[in-house]
Amino acid sequence: MTQTRGPALSRRGVLGIFAATTVAAAPTFANAFSFLRGAGDIRRLKLYSGRTGETLDMIYWVDGDYIPEALREVNYFFRDWRNNKIINIDTRTLDIMAASHRILRASEPYMLLSGYRSPETNAMLRARSSGVARNSLHMVGEAADLRLRGRSVNEIARAAAACRAGGVGRYSRSDFVHMDCGPHRTWGA
Template identity: 40%
Template sequence: MNRRYFLGALLSAASMPALASSVFSRKTADQARVLSFYHLHTEDRIDVVYRIGDRYQRSALQKLNYFFRDFRTGDAVTMDPQLFDLLYDVKSRLGDPDARFDVVSAYRSPATNAKLRRTSGGVARKSLHLTGQAADIRFPDLPLRYIRDTAVALNRGGVGYYPKSDFVHLDTGEVRRWGA
């Protein structure tokens, strides 16, 4: 066997794992992140690619800002994109890429938050719903405890468990948890 041929074959074989790794990481970096939601109060539905690789999709985020509006007043804010990342990661860890979240509540205007504080318990004065950093969600056919346990395992933001009200609160604030 020719020495040049041997060295060339050896170098080619050695570079294959690096090449495969490069192709895989490029494919992963360009992966589309899709979220699906149904809003229980407005009956709106949305399926959206909100991020491709490391790039948030501006038009998708604008649609999500509207979708996550205060359903009582119609007011909307810019939602924290990290909330969508958290929701995506919960969905992915639960193993169903086509899962659709039911949204109970997301953004709350100051007027709505004040009204809820007066009429029901457990509503924080400085709720992260006010800043577009929180959503109350569930999956139609999945026990809430799975969502809670998955979100707690991610160790990102707040996780509130409300089995009597049939939702899990997720937010992008400090890591903490509450509820039964």
């Protein structure tokens, strides 16, 4: 499931491909957006799944429009890999991830450890660990647990927190950062 749409595609070309189905973007987080300005009016995700081995390198937003086909692929990529259940991932979380990646000036993909979690998966993980929230935002498609090779947990968390647009959790012992589009807050060490 490798999807590559590099910067060589023109804005007009991408819009032409998806013109029949693009929708106007709903306003989300102004601070995250400010970090995305100057990105050529595109938003891009580069991800690798440590669980499935799949990769995703995709432009999902162009000139104010989210690309429905790209979001469907993102939803599949973020699925609960234990039972293959899929829901819509909140674009605000994607925007925080993209803005943080841009702040870090990273070229390597994020490793996605956890995207969507079905209630069954969340309950199973909660039974194994006290660190799993009963009402986790993962269960509603609003959170992601990520690593970035070559960057520390603190560096990634600082970049995400700079967006001032959701929750950022540091999990240094487990080497990942939680990003979500819930209320602005930070936790962990």
